[in-house]
Amino acid sequence: MHEELLERENKSAELIVRSLDPLNAEPPLDLLRRSHITANRLFFVRNHAPVPQIDPRSYRLHVNGLVRRELQLSLDELRREFPIRTIVATLQCAGNRRQELMRFKPIPDEIEWHAGAIGTAEWRGVSLRDVLRAAEVLDEAQHVAFLGLDRVRKKDLEFGFGGSIPLEKALSPEVILAFEMNGEPLPPAHGFPLRVVVPGYIGARSVKWLGQITLQKTPSENYFQARAYKIFAPHVTAETADWDRGLTLGELPISSVICSPQDGSEVEAGPLSIKGYALSSGGRSIERVEVSLDGGESWTIAELEPERGRWAWRFWEATLVVDRGEREIVARAWDSAANTQPEEARRIWNFKGYVNNAWHRIWVKVK
Amino acid sequence: MHEELLERENKSAELIVRSLDPLNAEPPLDLLRRSHITANRLFFVRNHAPVPQIDPRSYRLHVNGLVRRELQLSLDELRREFPIRTIVATLQCAGNRRQELMRFKPIPDEIEWHAGAIGTAEWRGVSLRDVLRAAEVLDEAQHVAFLGLDRVRKKDLEFGFGGSIPLEKALSPEVILAFEMNGEPLPPAHGFPLRVVVPGYIGARSVKWLGQITLQKTPSENYFQARAYKIFAPHVTAETADWDRGLTLGELPISSVICSPQDGSEVEAGPLSIKGYALSSGGRSIERVEVSLDGGESWTIAELEPERGRWAWRFWEATLVVDRGEREIVARAWDSAANTQPEEARRIWNFKGYVNNAWHRIWVKVK
Incomplete structure (x- = not known):
């Protein structure tokens, strides 16, 4: 059953x-x-x-809202009229990493x-900035809202998955309207024929099956922008949450994972290679990754693989000598703004x- | 003695x-x-x-290195030839906050x-970007080095305080060559007649008494870029530090202070107003500040003052009821990238x- 569905979506049975x-x-x-670029078959799927x-052939991308020129673009027009990036x-x-909070x-x-709800791909498409320039964005516009052609059901409503990003981010060169993923046409499960890719933001803003881009004064009121994807203090519950006061997620905090x-x-005693992202x-x-065998009292500096791009994860590896017994291995990273990870997941539970993005902790049995 | 020197530098005796x-x-x-804008007399002084x-009258700003046109600009030329920002x-x-680490x-x-080694001012001057455009930066340039006219002594050497920032940051509109601070000419202790102000970076990059700007391929080799202002893992010492592997400080991590x-x-039992930045x-x-009276088990959300600019701190206030006894008060903040502060200073000791930027903790005696 699982296997059939995975196969149908061209996904690995693993x-x-x-x-x-x-x-x-x-x-x-x-x-x-294993690979800095995640194969399409292995790339995580998050669908609502x-x-x-x-x-x-009949697909059109609509660009509307606070623009001087509304656009309706076929896939051919997108490829023909804008530089490919x-x-x-x-x-x-x-x-x-929700499992650790649970x-x-x-x-x-x-x-x-x-x-594993993370992956890295080479995305090919056109720059959102170029399309927005063609639409001639009006001065009042401050947010760019995306709407997908999927149909999400919530209670009695049915609507496309949506979200928005600030105009400033939308005009940054890294934001792409992608029609290819790792040299192949975008797979259906990843948004065929077109999705936006918003590097450096939570995945939810990289809306798939993109049907509409709307320039507006305020953030999207789509459920997935206004109600989901917000964080609250640890003591707040679904019942007590004031959604207008939640922290709207955009950029992701620093994290590292073993x-x-x-x-x-189970591993053998002696030198142990520890690898992560x-x-x-x-x-x-990412400026530094540290690994500890004593709960953070002392740290070993991991080797970083060369940087492969400003918007990609960084792989790291450290070799530590482990003794027999039950052992905890902990990792934490530092970024170029000297931000590091919180020590305990329970302190950031929401x-x-x-x-x-708490310190990543695993347990191994050393024989 | 202290008072005389402070008075001479036009600084508050407080x-x-x-x-x-x-x-x-x-x-x-x-x-x-007390005030969102820090008066010049109260602004912290960090001199080397x-x-x-x-x-x-004889002052000139030199712009050289990887540029098509070297510049030598008097203060009048700076004011006359570039838009004031x-x-x-x-x-x-x-x-x-080093004291807490100590x-x-x-x-x-x-x-x-x-x-208190922090302050907020309105800086007036010209955009570094505009000056760099006039100098016609060559394609090979990747870093912008600043050199001060002060004379720092280290061992047998005497040299100006210096540092550099990536070209991308230097071209951002917020980076200013400032000749005024809070409506007054730059005070001597703050870099008269000209300093660079690099918002969002450690103070050390906002070089005072700015004499020279050099476009170059690599970061500055000035002592204060190559050897100081780097951070290491907690177990590294001055003796074991490999300076080439230190994390070079640029942007600052998120922090909050009571x-x-x-x-x-000593405070009275009952409702207590707690204020900070x-x-x-x-x-x-800054998206949220939280205050705790039980070491982080439960948190109260502070009220944030309205944002007064993208590059300025944010003031906050919370009122909590405190009982008699010795009480610890803890604060932590969250930013728009969902980064928060580490719990314990000892985990980030260097x-x-x-x-x-650990959780800020104070102790009060509640009577």
Whole structure:
């Protein structure tokens, strides 16, 4: 059943399926860590509705709202009228690493992501900035809202997945309207025929099956901008939340994750190679990753792989000598703004389970 | 003695002097918190050498290195040839809050700053970007180095205080060559007749008594860029530090500080108003400040004063009911990239004592 669905979406059978309808799945961490570019078949899937079937011939991208010229662009027009750009960018679900928060206190009705709801691809398409210039954005515009052609159901409503980003970000050269992913046409599960890719922001802003771009004064009022993807203090609950006071997620905080060895695995005593990924956002670079075997009392500096682009994660590796017994391994990263990760997940617990970036901790049995 | 020197530099006698020669001083936190704009007389002073006496008539700013046109600009030419700009920006010393790190483990030969090595002013001058355009920067240039006209002595050497920023930041509209501070000519202790103001970066990059701007391929090799203002892991010492592997400070991490009541003060039982400042960097906004009376188990959300500019700190206030006894009050902030502060200062201790942004903790005696 799982296998069939994964196969139909051209996904690896090795993915861990978190839900079937809609499909949500993530790769095991050791597979994820093998390649700086995540193969399309291994790339995590985060969907809120069934994958829509869109005919590329009749497809049109609508650009409207606070613009001088409304646009309706076919895929051919997009390719013909704007320069083609590529960017290597990591996308991360805001709920990545929710599983660790759930261990501390339950988070009902949310997907129990481990740390694989993240991936890096080369995206090819046109610059959102170029399209916005063609539409001649009016001075009053401050936010750029995206609307997908999928149909999400919430209570009695049915609507496209949406969200917005500030105009300033939308005009940055890294934001792409992508029709290719790693040299292939965008797979259906990843937004065929067109999605926006907003590097450095939570994955939810990289709206798939993009149907409409609206320039407006205020942020999107779509459910996924106005109600979901906000964080609250640890004591706030679904019942007490004042949604207007939640922190709207945009850029992601710094994080690092141990991919290998895997949590709960058995390893041999002696030198142990520890490998992982680290990610900051907003274009900030990963400057250092540290690994500890004593809960943060002392740290070993990991080797960083060369930077492969400002908007991509950074792989790291450290070799530490481990003795027999149950051992905790901890990792934390620092970025170019000298931000580092919080020590304890419970200090940043929030009832939606977003952006857990606490020190990553795994346990291994050393034989 | 202190009073005379402070008076000579046109500084308030209420400043806490940390060293006399060179002058280093900070305001008490309750005074600092009174006004969103810090009066020049109260603004912290961080000098590495005596204040140089510069004749504004013969003063010239030299722009050289990887440019098509070298420039030598008098103050009149700067004012006449470029548009005048103003910006409200907070400057913070990278060593602010070092005192808290020193309580955990000694940091010899560094200034014992409390949390007052920070201030906000309205800076008036010309845009660095405009000056660089006039100099016609060559494609190979990647860093912009600044050199001051002060004379710092280190061992047998004497040289100007210097540092550099990436070209991309230098071309951002917020970076100003300032000749005025809060409507007055730049005071001598703050860089008369000209300093650069690099909002969102550690104070050390806002070089005072600016004599030279050099476009180059690599970062400045000035002592204060290549050797100081780097951070290391907690276990690294002055003896074991590999300076090439230190994290070069640029943007500052998110921080928040309780200014009132002051640490160690006595307060009355009942509702207590707690006031402070919070600061992120890189243009990220402060989204939330939380205050706790139980060491972080539960938090009260503080009220934020309206944002007064993208590059300025944000004031906050919370009223909590305190019972009799010795009480710890803790504050932490969150920024628009969902970054928050580390819980414990000892986890980020570094042997130079830079960028302590741990949860701010004060103790009060409640009567």
